Amino acid sequence: MSIAQHIITERFYGAKSHTIDNVDIVLSQPCGNNTLAIVRINNAYYQLLVDDDGKDVLGDHVSEVGASFGTWSGNSAFPTGPFHELGSEQSNSSFISADNQVIVKYFRKLEAGLNPDVELLSKISDCPNIAPVLGFSEAQLHGHDYTLVMAQQFIPGDNAWKHALRTTATSFAADAEKIGQATHNVHAALSEAFPTAVVPVDNLAAALIARLDLLIAQAPELKQFKQPAIEIYQALEGNARIQRIHGDLHLGQLLKTAEDYVLIDFEGEPARPLAQRRLPDSPLRDLAGIIRSIDYAANLDGSHDQWVTEATAFFLAGYGSIDDQELLNAYILDKALYEVAYEINNRPDWVNIPLEAVEKLLD
Incomplete structure (x- = not known):
């Protein structure tokens, strides 16, 4: 065989x-x-x-x-x-x-x-x-x-990614707000079921830099972004709360039911070793995943920036207060860099979507 x-x-x-x-x-x-x-x-x-x-x-x-x-x-x-x-x-x-x-x-x-x-x-x-x-x-x-x-x-429901693509000509705001609320509920449940901690943001920045090196090894095309990305990560300050999170959250990992949204597939990013996926991390990583997924949906359907801006704002409003906007931005950049490496290895025709996002985030 x-x-x-x-x-x-x-x-x-x-x-x-x-x-x-x-x-x-x-x-x-x-x-x-x-x-x-x-x-x-x-x-x-x-x-x-x-x-x-x-x-x-x-x-x-x-x-x-x-x-x-x-x-x-x-x-x-x-x-x-x-x-x-x-x-x-x-x-x-x-x-x-x-x-x-x-x-x-x-x-x-x-x-x-x-x-x-x-x-x-x-x-x-x-x-x-x-x-x-x-x-x-x-x-x-x-x-x-x-x-x-x-x-x-089994919970019957509509895939949130497909639902988002159907709304790009109108508005995804109400759904994005519910997704924010569902994400908050899951984070709250995980923080009660598993240990949490407060760590220096420098620790998270070091992890982002180490991950960037791994991504460059997978996709040498990312090397051109290394120095400006490191500068963003090293500029982070303060402390951050960490806990167990979903780890690979995007619109494809949500089901739209009659009344709410359900999160599925809690394995974390498939390219990361299992031992790393089981470590506590900032909940902002999950938020960054949804924000990048909203941008993906708009790019695939040729929607305007207004659709993305509105959906992102309602998602964050549904989730609640954000501890550190700069740290969230860093995780959004990290996610976009990961997406470049992922697309090169899996869907080369899609790689321009995250590449353009990385260039915009670093501009």
């Missing part, structure tokens, strides 16, 4: 610009007519169900795969199929049960440790702006636990 030949076509494989040097099957077992496998590709682990040709076919065999290699933990058994796939995702694969009550997510790129999607949501199940966890599966590999699968209550 040729896993390398097929993996580069999968959306969950985020290293398309890198040459595949080796593919090793670390763990495998028969699963019907196919093979369930954990595969190491260039030192990264992936969970696949492959046919004889090496093509991933998990989407057609969820009921057979079940809890995968792991041991199921939860208040109920693994949900009953059949299942249908929930569209295309960038990092994982999700499926809805036949009764539309449960959504099952298979983590595709695997890292050692409890996945934040399970860890965070399990502790804030009473928050009205999240989908509660019903169960999850873990397996041990080389002495470390890996989260393989999770099940959540």
Whole structure:
């Protein structure tokens, strides 16, 4: 079989610009007519169900795969199929049960440790702006636990990104305000469930600079922005509150229900190591993600600056007071720089959107 030949076509494989040097099957077992496998590709682990040709076919065999290699933990058994796939995702694969009550997510790129999607949501199940966890599966590999699968209550709703694109000719203000309120509610719940701290902003600036170096390694095109970005980060002053956050918040990570918005996918940025994604950070990082997503929506639809300005203002008003506007601006810049590296590796045709944003932010 040729896993390398097929993996580069999968959306969950985020290293398309890198040459595949080796593919090793670390763990495998028969699963019907196919093979369930954990595969190491260039030192990264992936969970696949492959046919004889090496093509991933998990989407057609969820009921057979079940809890995968792991041991199921939860208040109920693994949900009953059949299942249908929930569209295309960038990092994982999700499926809805036949009764539309449960959504099952298979983590595709695997890292050692409890996945934040399970860890965070399990502790804030009473928050009205999240989908509660019903169960999850873990397996041990080389002495470390890996989260393989999770099940959540399925909440029907409209994707906020798609909804925003439909409103670019009118106004997104009312929705943006509700998104701000939902984000505030989730941050408040996380701050009660997990430890918080106050740290010097210099610590956050140092982390932003270190991340910039990593992004430049992924996308050398960013080197031209290094010095002006560092100057912005080093100019930050004072202290800042940190806590557990969503970590990769954008409009695509929200569902619009009849009355409110629900935040989903609490894994954090897929390009960051899991250990980093589990660290406390400023809530302003999540706000920056939404603000950049609003700008993306406007750019894709050719909307005017007024739409962006209005939606951003209502989003921040819905969230409430902002401790440090300069720190928020720094996180917006950090997010735009991350987006450049991401688009180069995943959607090269979109790279001009964040590039223009970086140039504007540094002007």
